Amino acid sequence: MSDGKNRQSLLLPILIPTGALALIALVLFGFSRVLLAVSHNAATVVALVAAAGIVGVAAWVASRKRVTGSTLFSMVAAMTGIAMVAGGLAVVAAPLESEEEPGAVVALAAPEGAATSGFSPDALSVPSDEAFTIGFDNSDPGVQHNVVIFDGPDADSASLFSGTLVTGPGETPYAIEPLAEGEYFFNCEIHPATMTGTITAAPGGVEGGEGVTVAAAALEFDTDMIELPAETPTTITFDNQEAGTPHNIAIYTDDTAAEALFTGDLITGPETIPYEVPALPAGEYFFQCDVHPTMTGTVVVAGGGGGEDGGSGGSDGSGGSGGEEPPDEGGGGEPAAAASVAAEGTAFNPTTLTWPAATEVVLTFDNRDPADVTGQHNVSIYGGETAVFQGELTSGPTTVEYMIPPMEAGTFEFRCDIHPEMIGTVEVT
Numbered sequence: 001m002s003d004g005k006n007r008q009s010l011l012l013p014i015l016i017p018t019g020a021l022a023l024i025a026l027v028l029f030g031f032s033r034v035l036l037a038v039s040h041n042a043a044t045v046v047a048l049v050a051a052a053g054i055v056g057v058a059a060w061v062a063s064r065k066r067v068t069g070s071t072l073f074s075m076v077a078a079m080t081g082i083a084m085v086a087g088g089l090a091v092v093a094a095p096l097e098s099e100e101e102p103g104a105v106v107a108l109a110a111p112e113g114a115a116t117s118g119f120s121p122d123a124l125s126v127p128s129d130e131a132f133t134i135g136f137d138n139s140d141p142g143v144q145h146n147v148v149i150f151d152g153p154d155a156d157s158a159s160l161f162s163g164t165l166v167t168g169p170g171e172t173p174y175a176i177e178p179l180a181e182g183e184y185f186f187n188c189e190i191h192p193a194t195m196t197g198t199i200t201a202a203p204g205g206v207e208g209g210e211g212v213t214v215a216a217a218a219l220e221f222d223t224d225m226i227e228l229p230a231e232t233p234t235t236i237t238f239d240n241q242e243a244g245t246p247h248n249i250a251i252y253t254d255d256t257a258a259e260a261l262f263t264g265d266l267i268t269g270p271e272t273i274p275y276e277v278p279a280l281p282a283g284e285y286f287f288q289c290d291v292h293p294t295m296t297g298t299v300v301v302a303g304g305g306g307g308e309d310g311g312s313g314g315s316d317g318s319g320g321s322g323g324e325e326p327p328d329e330g331g332g333g334e335p336a337a338a339a340s341v342a343a344e345g346t347a348f349n350p351t352t353l354t355w356p357a358a359t360e361v362v363l364t365f366d367n368r369d370p371a372d373v374t375g376q377h378n379v380s381i382y383g384g385e386t387a388v389f390q391g392e393l394t395s396g397p398t399t400v401e402y403m404i405p406p407m408e409a410g411t412f413e414f415r416c417d418i419h420p421e422m423i424g425t426v427e428v429t
Contacts, residue, residue: 109272371395
């Protein structure tokens with residue numbers, strides 16, 4: 001009997017404080033959940049009130065001449081009660097914060113060399129009086145960039161937002177508070193003179209194609225559907241995330257890829273580029289990467305009028321958007337010069353072209369290679385690594401006419417963007 005009492009007297013001094021500590025820890029954990037769920041100001045007030053109550057109870061216990069186990073239990077119970085009451089009052093006074101809809105998301109990129117070339121795009125449209133997010137993609141390796149927004153037309157205005165610096169390649173979302181209707185200037189704080197742009201805030205956003213973003217990675221687009229407004233020029237921001245791999249977006253009337261409505265410039269990742277897509281009639285179209293034709297999807301152009309021809313460029317089927325329009329027969333300028341080149345067996349013939357300087361040239365390109373054997377071909381002209389002209393990709397056998405803008409005298413290289421071993425020389429005299 002005495003052994004049982006001894007064991008009890010030994011265990012109680014251990015069990016009572018251990019149990020009290022466990023209960024206190026449980027209460028504190030629950031209380032912390034409440035504080036994290038309410039607003040910052042409400043959490044601060046509730047924590048101060050609870051702390052004052054607990055200090056008061058502890059002072060009362062300390063003032064007693066004899067502290068018994070029941071007194072300690074009463075203190076723990078009182079602290080628990082204070083925490084529960086304070087938490088309940090906090091929830092009533094400041095309801096739990098709920099997750100709001102993220103709002104509009106607009107894409108903004110700093111491509112490689114952005115310190116000199118600037119943001120891409122340099123104009124953003126957002127809905128006024130609504131929070132929105134800027135999806136910022138710094139594709140400039142080893143260089144820091146960010147976005148700073150000003151309440152006015154230039155950097156002399158008050159700063160409304162300053163994003164954290166991002167070292168490329170890297171991405172971050174910037175959460176922006178609602179902006180009143182108007183125009184706002186933005187720049188990069190590291191390169192404030194060259195990296196600039198404008199944000200236009202308008203009710204419901206600005207009509208047009210701003211904010212349409214498509215990414216490419218692992219030989220796939222991140223979407224198989226692009227939605228565009230009808231009869232409205234649109235900007236598609238193309239983010240090629242695949243290092244060392246060229247991609248583009250080209251839009252065709254259908255999945256035969258025989259008639260191009262728009263051909264985006266090829267870019268080698270990681271890089272971002274804005275594509276200015278011309279107005280298209282309502283309907284469904286086909287898009288692909290011309291280098292990797294397994295990367296495909298559908299363009300849905302909704303609303304507006306337009307013909308029933310699915311967006312074709314006219315009865316002659318020329319339809320392209322890469323600058324390959326028929327030459328202008330009218331006007332008082334110099335008549336266009338003419339040249340021709342063929343592609344056969346993944347080689348150009350001839351490999352030397354000659355035309356006069358400062359004169360438009362109609363270049364007839366005869367692609368004799370079947371597309372299912374060799375893939376697509378085009379003719380692009382380069383001065384060093386700078387593209388002077390990029391012709392629309394064609395699926396052979398077919399013949400197209402490229403309108404080459406006036407060029408300065410000199411020697412240039414022409415090549416196929418899909419098959420860089422297909423090269424030749426242009427002598428402009």
